[in-house]
Amino acid sequence: MRNQGDFAARLLGWYDAHARALPWRVPPGSDRCADPYAVWLSEVMLQQTTVSAVIPYFARFMARWPTVHRLADAPDEAVMAAWAGLGYYARARNLLACARVVSRELDGRFPGTEAELRRLPGIGPYTAAAISAIAFGARANVVDGNVERVIARHARITAPLPGAKRAIAAEAGRRLPAARCGDYAQALMDLGALVCTPAAPRCGACPVAADCAAHAAGDAAALPARTRKP
Known part of the structure; x- marks a missing residue:
């Protein structure tokens, strides 16, 4: 080999x-990393869901709540209604919980390390590694x-x-x-x-x-x- x-x-x-x-990616070889908010949102949506199913939901969420602060301020019922059809509704509840922690306790900035990301609601080992690598360039x-x-x-x-x-x-x-x-x-x-x-x-x-x-x-x-x- x-x-x-x-x-x-x-x-x-x-x-x-x-x-x-x-839509959540930057072009290959780009000198910038992807938006951590977009990467996080896509990774949560992609848990047990296909890429083709996620794309339209991702687009609607980003159009309606383009920042983590906007999502954190959204009413629970609005987010749950927008999530309808994706299934596994615990993901939507964790999405809101995580957005509110990042917005209100971390000034809207996602942490860049796997260990810090795993402390956030709804982020397990795989999702933490994906966000860390894709959004921050970490060797995860x-x-x-x-x-x-x-x-x-x-x-x-x-x-x-x-x-x-x-x-x-x-x-x-x-x-x-x-x-x-x-x-x-x-x-x-x-x-x-x-x-x-x-x-x-x-x-x-x-x-x-x-x-x-x-x-x-x-x-x-x-x-x-x-x-x-x-």
Whole structure:
């Protein structure tokens, strides 16, 4: 296998050409990070919800409440009504609680570290890592389902999920680049969403297929394995 820095470089090169244009993102290679408020809002909405379903809700929320202060001042019933249809309504309640803490106790500024972000309502380990990397450029290990699939296949981690989560996260952490950490996190997500898909992965279009262990073994589509329920 090539070195891990080369893995990141190839992935970032692919992302520069193929990144999804999503409303909460900045263009690849931008000299500025994404708006923390927009990243936080999108990440909360994306919990257990598809990108295509989130985009119109995100647009409506940003048009109506363009800053965390505006959202914090919104009536509960207005936010819950705007959330209707996205489901998992605890997310909307946590969204308001978090907005009010950031607005009223932190002067509208989201903290940049994972540890500080995790102290806020509704922000768990994954969301904290995503905000930290994408909005602040921190070297955070952002591992969602797409990333798990890419890493499990590239390193050919055959142990089944959920037991393999720790090994996959550790392998992902070893591959983190020193720079462009937000782009790198989103590149892994996009590769999993567009190329390294759950069924019928498009290995011929993959920028890291040349040293993908599962591709070489011919079992990429079978990974990551999952423990069968009794």
